[in-house]
Amino acid sequence: MRKIFNEYGGWVIVVFVIIALLLLVGGIKSIDDNGKVKGSGLIATIGNIFSNSIEKNNNHLRYLNGECGPNGEPLVSTTESQVGKYADIDGDGTVDGIIFADLAVGGSGTYEIERYYQSGLETLNYYIPKKNTGLKTYYQKGTYTDKMNGTQEVIVPLSNESNRFYIMSLKSINNGKRTTLYNSINENNVPSSDYLKITKYDFGSGKENTLALYNKWLNENYGLQDINDAFNFIHNDIKKGWFIPSSEEWAVFYKQLHITKENYVSKGIEHWIFTSSVTYSYAIAYMKFEGNNVYYSGNPSFSIYTRLATTF
Structure with missing residues (x-):
């Protein structure tokens, strides 16, 4: 080994340096639109650590500004009905019920009542008031599955304004x-x-x-x-x-x-x-x-x- 090093020492060092650089850099193939490094190797790993750190910081700033959930989750539409989706009312990860009325949308319709002293059913009207301002902001946090309405998104409150939703417990x-x-x-x-x-x-x-x-x-x-x-x-x-x-x-x-x-x-x-x-x-x-x-x-x-x- 000493003989080889004496004869080719300079070249051995160069080869080892090249191999090390290839291990560090050679695994990088590209960088996607989100700043994620595609590939393998130490530099790719370090690059993704920095990228993830930047993303978390950006999400935190957006969260503080009320633009997303705490981990970058999308906000709930303020104009589309969320009836039928599940609710986590305090963000603790537990689903508390299912949304059955949305005040941002309102609504009306008819239903039937029955009285013991009269034959047949009587039709009445129901009315859900619509409120356009002052409602809480909400975000979507994954999905949940229950026989009440299958698999649906879970809605979590983000701000402290007026309540937008009525929910029913999933159990008696x-x-x-x-x-x-x-x-x-x-x-x-x-x-x-x-x-x-x-x-x-x-x-x-x-x-x-x-x-x-x-x-x-x-x-x-x-x-x-x-x-x-x-x-x-x-x-x-x-x-x-x-x-x-x-x-x-x-x-x-x-x-x-x-x-x-x-x-x-x-x-x-x-x-x-x-x-x-x-x-x-x-x-x-x-x-x-x-x-x-x-x-x-x-x-x-x-x-x-x-x-x-x-x-x-």
């Missing part, structure tokens, strides 16, 4: 088990002056309805609390802004998401679900998916299902 309370709403309530302990004004049917009234009924239940104004009442299971949810939807909010849900008596089972929805709308005396409206309508003559002491909604 109490681990999907039946509850009463207010078991002790009856026609003798609800003043007629109360039931006519304590709740409303309209879209947007579910939260106030829920708070009104919850306070009556807490104070036992209409009878004693029962361990199986729905309110026993949703104390913390109510504090976080979740509520039992009004009759019209439920109508919007099944109409906007095209849920019918033929497909509701496959979407994981129960056949009878409480609304928060008192209809007359001590009766309360149910969402009746097996009949594709809202049933106005429900009894809050019956044991059926309860599902919550919220806005974000």
Whole structure:
């Protein structure tokens, strides 16, 4: 080896230098439009490290300016409906529900109600108000799959303005088990002056309805609390802004998401679900998916299902 080095030492050094340069540089083939180095070798690796660092810095600046999500995710359209997509209301990576109304778009339509004392169905109108300004900015964060609506994008809030979306939980309370709403309530302990004004049917009234009924239940104004009442299971949810939807909010849900008596089972929805709308005396409206309508003559002491909604 020493003899070879003595005879060819200079050339050996040159060859080693060339090999080293080829290893460093020779793996680089090209640089794409995003500044990514295509190829292999140390320089290619170092180049991509710098490129990724620059990209992250640019994304962070865009995020601070409200132009994208924290990792460069695209913003949600402010003019196109996002109904049917899933929602992560606090950005913790957990899907909280499905969007069923979009105030940036609004909407209107009809739905059917049923009363026990009359034959046939009655058609009513629903209305979703449209709001053009002051709404939160949102971004898209991957996709999620659920039998409610298959695989859809997940929407996450980016700013702190007014809530744009109404969402419905993907599961009923109490681990999907039946509850009463207010078991002790009856026609003798609800003043007629109360039931006519304590709740409303309209879209947007579910939260106030829920708070009104919850306070009556807490104070036992209409009878004693029962361990199986729905309110026993949703104390913390109510504090976080979740509520039992009004009759019209439920109508919007099944109409906007095209849920019918033929497909509701496959979407994981129960056949009878409480609304928060008192209809007359001590009766309360149910969402009746097996009949594709809202049933106005429900009894809050019956044991059926309860599902919550919220806005974000």
